[in-house]
Amino acid sequence: MKFAKLLMTTAIGTVAVLGFGIGTAAAKGKVNLYCSAQEDWCQLMAKGFEKESGITVNMTRRSSGETFAKIKAEAKNPKGDVWWGGTGDPHLQAAEEGLSTPYASPNQANLQGWAVAQSDSAGGNTIGIYSGALGYGYNEDVLKKNNLPVPACWKDLLKPEYKGHVQMANPNSSGTAYTTLATMVQLFGEDAGFEFMKGLHKNINQYTKSGSAPIKAAARGENTIGIVFIHDAVKQAVKGFPIKSVAPCEGTGYEIGSMSLIKGARNLDEAKKFYDWALQADTQSRALEVSAFQVPSNKSAEVSPKAPKLESIKLIKYDFVKYGSSAERKRLLKKWDDEVKSLPK
Amino acid sequence: MNRTVLLWLAIGWVGFMILPWYVIEDGFWGLQWLWDGYPFDSDYGPAWAHWLEGDKAWLAPVPLFLGLPLLTRGLLKSDANYSKILIFSGLGGLGYMVAQGFTVGISGWESTIFEALFGPTEIRQYGLGYGAMLVAAAFLFFLTQGIAARGAINGDVFVVSSIGFIIAIVGAFIFFPVLQILVSALQDNNGAYSLGVFFTKLSDRKIWGLDCLFTTVDCGAAWNSLFLAIIVGASTTALGLVFALVATRSGFKYRKVLRALTILPIITPPFVIGLSIILLFGLSGVVTQFFAEVFGVQATRWVYGLPGIWIAQMLAYTPIAFLVMIGVVEGISPSMEEAAQTLRADRWKTFTTVSLPLMRPGLANAFLIGFIESMADFGNPLVLGGNFDVLSTEIFFAIVGAQNDQGMAAVLAFVLLCFTLSAFYAQRRWLGRKSYTTVTGKGDSGTHALLPNRLRWPVYTVAFSWTGFTIVVYCMILFGGFVKTWGLDHTFTLQHYITAFSVTWGSEGLQWTGSAWNSFWTTISIATISAPLTAAVGLLTAYILVRQTFAGKDLFEFGTMLSFAIPGTVIGVSYILAFNVPPIELTGTGAILVLCFVFRNMPVGVRAGVAAMSQLDKSLDEASLTLGANSWYTCRKVVLPLLRPAIIAALVYSFVRAMTAISAVIFLVSAEYDMATSYIIGRVENNDYGLAIAYCTVLIFVMLASVLVFQGLVGERKIGRREPEKTDAPAQEQAA
Incomplete structure (x- = not known):
């Protein structure tokens, strides 16, 4: 029965710890981030923003299809604030179904043409953050x-x-x-x-x-x-x-990896801060730390020498509006x- | 006044007067609501405060219904008014709460009809909290108490309230969510209802195509799933039986070790078995390459498709078949076998005509579980499926894939549901109305006959080769966690374990710096909370199913099996659809995960319990009842101790499944409540198998430990049997 007691103690202990975790949310506000990039990149984004802004980031990682399904199911009572990463189509789909909300970031001026075009094609509801x-x-x-x-x-x-x-x-x-x-x-x-x-x-x-x-x-x-x-x-x-x-x-x-603000977000201000931050050059340069070789959307962000050069690749004029x-x-x-x-x- | 009624009355009033009526965003157990403006803050107040403040006038009728049972004071149970009052209070109160809960939502009126009638409203209501929960529970009890007083089930309050309780929770957490998604099978792209859409989707070639019989075009997912499920069900049942026979009816010395090894794969985290099978049998796999070299043939991708999924599912589901079988095989009364032998039947004849037929409930239930598990399995087909499409993966990608077609997912889920329910029905027909009772109150101290010779060697061969295979697979997995990149760079490293589970001792004391700790603790606590709940609900249901007769029992049984037959993806999405908005708002909490696990895994408890309980003679209960015990006491003191193997099966299974389930969990995890599997999937998607395996290895040890703990807690069932070949040597010496 010693085992039993041990088990019970651990269980009660953990529950208590979890309970406390909820009670002590940071005072600077929080943002619920739905992330659809690779796990380590998501961690980097969440921790990086938390460190710079002091805003608590609650990050959940799912594939872009899963995230879209989740946002759609939650539409009546949204639980996420901002959706970062993942291929552009589901983001465009979310814009089409009115699940996201438009936002013009002051950092938009520094972005590549394709990133802004992505935003224009969706009425400002989404924006390009990387491409591949x-x-x-x-x-x-x-x-x-x-x-x-x-x-x-x-x-x-x-x-x-x-x-x-x-x-x-x-x-x-x-x-x-x-x-x-x-x-x-x-x-x-x-x-x-x-x-x-x-x-x-x-x-x-x-x-x-x-x-x-x-x-x-x-x-x-x-x-x-x-x-x-x-x-x-x-x-x-x-x-x-x-x-x-x-x-x-x-x-x-x-593809254009994208970012959208979720319609009805409870922490819209914090979400916008994250949105601006994610478009900064030095934020995007950090992708190299987790060997993400996509091309960043900020013109001044660093590109890895190992990354495939978009300039040397013959790119077609991909019609995202029609095919999305x-x-x-x-x-x-x-x-x-x-x-x-x-x-x- | 009846004391239990009084007790529930008190509980109901506590819910109404003291606890917050609505759910609290920062969590109830943080207890912050207590000094944050309680009771008059509009977020935290109990029902009466809301009502007094006038913002939520619709709560006014609740105390009326809650006061009614006071009128039963002085009435006898047999009084017609007694039951009438209770039924009216319970039914009225519950009905009112449900109706009201669905009328006003988070953004005003939920239905356009009300909006048209009363105009748009400013009032809001959030998910119901603990206060409402207690009140609802009290109403439910009044209702069942009233029904029992009318003489239903011999006026047995315990049984009637159990049935009522199970119907209520199954209705709320299975039927309600599942209906939400099944309805979308009837909707076209614009949300309009039409039967045509349903039939067009249902007759899709992707579901029913049979081209693979004649051409190289792939067959439909429905046929693939059905065929796979039948062979997996049959083979896991056969293997489960083999291991159960070795464990109980052989003189084999190390059968306890064998027994432990058998249940090892039950604790297999997702994807990892698939990968080790690829490394063994894949195109570049060790075994494939070996045979290709020896026989000089071109290596093929043979394992992708049916063979691969079959092997992986057999590894994964044989343990649960074993757990179901062992209880039944042990429970068979040796006296029946001895009687057969006394009548000059040899061991073979005894086995085939007495033992085997008595094992039928076990065989049927094990097959059913294997069949359903295979149908709903998601991880193995994903990794090993090749071009062999099955329903579960098709459903998942209908929802999350580029086609993004929830209606198609609902149609596929409907097909899957039809298959599993047919299997369920077929199983019932096969068992028929025969009696499988072998555990009676009578003296029964024989020993089990050993296996007949012509059976012994085949059984041993199968058991040992399968165990050997299991060991190989597990060693490979262990190995994968300690090398840099499994399958590429096999230099020894501890890096994966350090990344996931490092602990540092810093200035602030112990720091859990590893990246896996967060999801690890959540997983353990969710699994620990849900396992006993699952076992309790499952066994209670089994008790009602086997021991009680009442109108609509078949329907009741069907309802309890439903959640098991529905693929995890559908459950996951339907839980969000149903529980993201009031009246029950649970998304983002730990509770939704616990509930999901309890109701997903409850059927295993039910099946194991039904199989074991159909062996127990009813006269045992009757003896206890005759001696004045009520049915609750009988259940606790007579039935439960005889059900220990079933309890262990249910506990182990639900604990383990809470740690390894994938498809439902993906949708239900949140930042605060992240689960191990979602962490593992993230790493596997990143081709980061080392980290995934390191995590799995730790989970495997946790699960092993938990199996031991459960076994220690529950204890073994003691049926009076004599020990085989006990020598009375000391006594003889003394005599000499």
């Missing part, structure tokens, strides 16, 4: 072992020798894969774009659920080529996996399901 180009990465060792040529273009991936060697996520579940689909449609035109997806389908060994899964599988030698955002591939290479990233020769699309709208998205996804996914391999 789409591409793919391959595992050098596996490629060599299978005597495969090094790919350099999108069209290379259609070659029959890559059959069973390419992986991408399912656009129904992953924003990355939806960006891929929309990129092909914009790059080659809708018909040729879908022809490309059909050809690619023959070589795909698996449509994963999560967007970055293909490159993680490639890193562990479970797959050869993964279609992902280039910065995700760079990250695996920096970790030491034999991954090389490719910016396809035809040109490619990109839910009607167009539903149409393309349905077409992909009917015409591509249902084909035999």
Whole structure:
């Protein structure tokens, strides 16, 4: 029974500690941050802001899709104040459904053109904080072992020798894969774009659920080529996996990681302070501490030498307004399901 | 006046007069409300203060209903008015509170009808707090007391209030939220209701396609899920039975060790098993590469899809099948087997015609749990699924994915629900109305027959090879926590443990500097609080189901199974939809996590309890009742001690699930109440397996310790059986 007492004491002790934690919230106010970037980057943002402003940050990290679902479910009685990070589409979706609220930050003047364009396209409801180009990465060792040529273009991936060697996520579940689909449609035109997806389908060994899964599988030698955002591939290479990233020769699309203020936020003033702070150059430069290789939206923020250079990549003119709208998205996804996914391999 | 009525009356009035009626934003237990303007502050006041201040006039009728039971003074229980008054007070009070709670919300009228009738209003109301909770509980008790007084279930107050209590909580925390989301199956994109939308979505090829039988196109998620669930249910039941037989009916020396090893995988944190299976059997996995080299064939991605999920789910769910089976296998009366042997049946015949049929409740319940668990499992298909789509992951990505289609998720959930409920129904049919009673009050001191020879060696082989496999998988996991990057750089490091669980001794005393401590303590306390609650609610339900008969019992049983059959994602989102707004406002608290776990895991307690209890002869209860004990006393002193294996199963299972559940938890965690799994997912998404594994390893040890604690607390069931082969050597010596 000693165990029992010990257990009870611990339980009561922890409950008491938790209770106290609630009672002693800082006097300078608090902000509820929903974060959709990688865990360590979220921690960095939360702790960094807390240290500089004295405002308590309650940070919860979820993927951008999960966060969007949560904000939507909470719409009647919002519990979050500001949503930072994650790919732009769900942010645009939130703006479209009236789940976020417009704000013009004084720091907007220092931002890259694409970041401001993102804000304009959503009526000021969201703003770009980083961006990353789409591409793919391959595992050098596996490629060599299978005597495969090094790919350099999108069209290379259609070659029959890559059959069973390419992986991408399912656009129904992953924003990355939806960006891929929309990129092909914009790059080659809708018909040729879908022809490309059909050809690619023959070589795909698996449509994963999560967007970055293909490159993680490639890193562990479970797959050869993964279609992902280039910065995700760079990250695996920096970790030491034999991954090389490719910016396809035809040109490619990109994502804009975004930030939105949640409509009905209870701590709007603090949320705005966070919003301004997140757009500062020195805040954005700190992304390098957690090896996040996206391109920052502040013009004067530091860019890692390892990061893929947006200037050297042929970027298409990606129409975020059109391809971010839910009607167009539903149409393309349905077409992909009917015409591509249902084909035999 | 009846003393229990008086007690509940007092509780109800405390709720009305003293405790704050509405929920307190900074937390009740902080007790800050006590010196912050109580009782007249509009945020903290008890109901009467709100009413006096006139801002919340709708609370006025509550004391009327709460006063009614005073009229029963001097009335006898058998008096018709006695029950009428109580029923009227309870039903009226509860009904009024519910109706009122849904009428006025956080931003005025909840329904447009009222807005049209009375115009827009400035009044607001927040979630109900402890005061309202006590009052509601009192009303509920008056209602059940009244029903019991009318003679329902022989006027047994304990049983009637238990049924009422369970119906109330199942209604509030299962039916109410789940309905919120299932309704969206009938809504189109603009929120208009239409049956057409439902049927279009329901007939989708992604759900029902059967192309994989003839072509290389993938089959629909429904068929995949169904097939997977059947084979997982069957194989975990078979393995569970094998281990239960080894543990109880073999002369094997180290069967206690084996027993401990068997339940090890129950405490497997998500994703990690999947990764170790990939490292063993994946394209570049050790085993795959070995066979490819030996036989000179090209290595394939064979493990992705059905085989991988099957292996992982068998690892994960065999323990729970074992826990259900062991209680039943132990409980079978040896005298029946001995009787068969006396009648010259050999061991094989005894086993197949006596022991095995008596194990049916165990087999059926173990299969059902395996089936449902497999259907609802999310982590394993996510990691190992390949192109084998199953319902649970499809549901998750219908909600959080790029398609963002809550209606589709609801339709898929509906399909999943149909499957699990059919399995439930089939299980009932198979068990039929036969009696499986083997534990009676009569002298029963035989010993279990050992396994027949032709069964013994196959059983041993299966048990040992599976145990061996489990050990390999676990060693790999342990290893992964101590190397720099698992699968890439295998230099020894303690860095992962230091990052997650470092403790420093600074000027301010002990500092929990590791990044995992916060979620670790939350997880432990939530699990510790929810485990006993789960076991209590589950076993109480089981007791009612097995021992009592009442109208609507089947429906009642169905309701208690519902939450288990619904995938975690749906529960998670439906809990936000239902409990983010008044009258019950719980999001962002620890309570919503506890409630979620209690109601998700309660069915396991129910199943384990039903399986064990159907073995107990009713004459045991009757003997106790005849001797003047009431049903509460009987339950406590006779039934519960005989249910110890079921109690342990329920406690262990719910504790462990609180630590390992993923899909529901993702939506319910908040900054203050972060759980271990959400921390782990964050690391796994970042391909940071070392840290995830280090955390899991610590969790595994915590869970192991907790299993031991639970076993120590609950104790073993003692059925009068003689010890096998006890020699009376000393006595003989003395005689000599």
